[in-house]
Amino acid sequence: MSIDLIRPSADKPAPVPQTLVSRDCGPEGCEVDWLASKRHEAELDIESFNDFALEKGWGDGLPLVPPTEGRVRAFLAANNRYPDEVIARMPDMSECTVEKIVINAVMAGAPAESLELIIAAIASIADPDFELYGVNATTAPVYPMFVVNGPVRHELGIPFSYGCLGGEANKAAAMGRAIRLIMRNVAGQVPGTTCQTTFGNPGRIAGIVTGEWEEKSPWAPLGERRGVSGNTVTSFGTMGTINVIDSTSHTAEDFLEMTARSMAYPGCNAFSGLVPFAEMMIAINPIWAEIIGKEMPDIADVQECLWKHGSLDASLFQANHRDELEKQERIRSDGRVYLTPEPKDMLVFVCGGLGGLHATGFHTFGTSLSQTKPIASVAG
């Protein structure tokens, strides 16, 4: 038997935090005169512009802010990047420049100070191991979620408490929307044309941009555990959120068993006969995290526990599906099929309100692998 293990591509360098050179142009702002994008004449009132944008196929159906040259210049002037810098090459080899990121961020209503977070997020999903090629095209409802670590959570107001996965009033939704617009307008993810998503997902409007509540976590921050300390963003292609409610458990193992067993259902991505391996992400609320952390101060023990219970006995699969899993050598000697190849592939972070009671699970898409990137900062 040979289980396919998840190992990152050996062809990429380790992420190194980038320090930007200040391009402060003084109180008058920079005269950025090398914007290369095509100009379109348009009515600039909200209704007319949004009709125009819908006709052009630029939007997601919600109101957009017109990306006038003035707005784009002001956004750039508040940052330390040149607009022609190529941040990533998209699956079709189109270039995602700072200029394109800024135009889409303006349309989404994202604040100028979020540019470095958005850039790091784009760099993360453009990493070949994220498999954006498949994420963009698939029939699945996958969209990227981003977990932010470091002081930047506070500086940008990234939510990590009540309603952090959606619904709290904050600017993280606009940052997520900017990323989604870039995926549409630059990476070419247009439903029915270059994307075959059968149902789509509400998360395809603004994705998820959440922080980890590091101050309430008994474990090291997610980014640090993945080898990058300080301000980081971790991307994970998710099919959506799965809520787990548990008002009965008392112990670490009980909470983790309930959570993991709830993730292991026959039709989930990780058990698909189409994929040889998959990761999982699990958000644990701060109340449970405290209880679990007392019994399991080593995160590896938490992952091991989740992994052990995140499995199904092969006999519970229908015969045809069991045959597929058998062909893939996914049924182990104990007769079970596990969500992920190894405990380390069960990714855990802490967030959520102090009401506790719930965990949230995230199944990934196909073999898309999560990526952690540093968020650049200005020297000094």
Add this chain to the structure above:
Amino acid sequence: MSTGYVLDPTANREDDNASPGPDAGLLAGKHIGFRLDRMWRAWDWISEQWAEKFREAGAQVSFWRSAGRSGDEGDRCEREYAAFLDSIDVAVVGLANCGSCTGWTVRDSITAANAGLPTVAVATANFETFAHEIAARGGRSGLRVHVLPYPLNENRREEVLPIGEAHFGPMLETMGAVLDVAEAAE
């Protein structure tokens, strides 16, 4: 109402190769490579069926199966596929029968076509337009795409094989291939 200028938020690659690439020509003596995947049993059945016909026409046939495309397994796949393309004369690449698998089918087809190989991508009807769209965005709008009926994989083997039989001739046309010398001389 005020009028002004807004900046275009979209980006596309600007180059395109609209050529379908070379015809496969006379198949006798050539090495034909099938690109398979881990998804579609119907494509396994049809490729086995077509392979037998290629062998009868004097061609050699090999198969390569795509697997996970991320992490070190993705690296391994890339290396294996490059070596596979080096070893064949004609590429038959499938199956474009879902979103991501159409993406990867077209991407692997473009890699083969850009290597100069006569190449045909095989798609099911529901994904035909999508395959052409992805090929154009990938800089190869003229990519040859042969279209099988949809749905396909939902059918049983005994239902799929007659479809493969009926499509062998049209697929040869798509790839610009001929089976015998007399036909090649026409």
